[in-house]
Amino acid sequence: MHQSLLRGAPVEMDARSVASGLAPPSAGLLPFRLCERFGAGVVLVSEQQLRAAVASLFSAGRLPFRLCARFGAGVVLVSEQQLRAAVASLFSAGLVVEPSGAAAFAAIANDRIPELEGGAWSACSAEGTSGRKNSPTSENAREEGLKLGKTPLN
Numbered sequence: 001m002h003q004s005l006l007r008g009a010p011v012e013m014d015a016r017s018v019a020s021g022l023a024p025p026s027a028g029l030l031p032f033r034l035c036e037r038f039g040a041g042v043v044l045v046s047e048q049q050l051r052a053a054v055a056s057l058f059s060a061g062r063l064p065f066r067l068c069a070r071f072g073a074g075v076v077l078v079s080e081q082q083l084r085a086a087v088a089s090l091f092s093a094g095l096v097v098e099p100s101g102a103a104a105f106a107a108i109a110n111d112r113i114p115e116l117e118g119g120a121w122s123a124c125s126a127e128g129t130s131g132r133k134n135s136p137t138s139e140n141a142r143e144e145g146l147k148l149g150k151t152p153l154n
Contacts, residue, residue, distance in 0.1 A: 004032050076113060078106040085109075 004010045010032045045053075068075070078086075083099045086106035090097045097105075107113055 076107045078103060078110060078112060082106040082110050 010029055083102055083106050086102035086109060087097060087099055089109065090102055090105060
């Protein structure tokens, strides 16, 4: 966006970065027009500054540890096999989910959360979803899902 604002029009550019989501190959006309119209400024930081900022927040898990310690959050562990089975089961249900996005489902499906015993209702957010089975991205995800695990949960 910075280069586009300098030149007065969206431009294509090489956007290799540790934060590639912040620097797509093209600014796009709509985002460019919105930034131009509402006077959004751009702050440039170097790769080194960006890495240092991320490291300061999450170095050795300091922030997540402090949050868990402060709010008394517990940790639930699931195995690689349980993650694979969760991915396969969700795929069978029509969802394309990466393994990290299936972790909460794997924990619930494998009775790893004691508070849910005895017929309690539960819900989990499947973050990291790539879409529905019949979406354009689902073929690659299906291939990966088959590599990860073929056995759906019962």
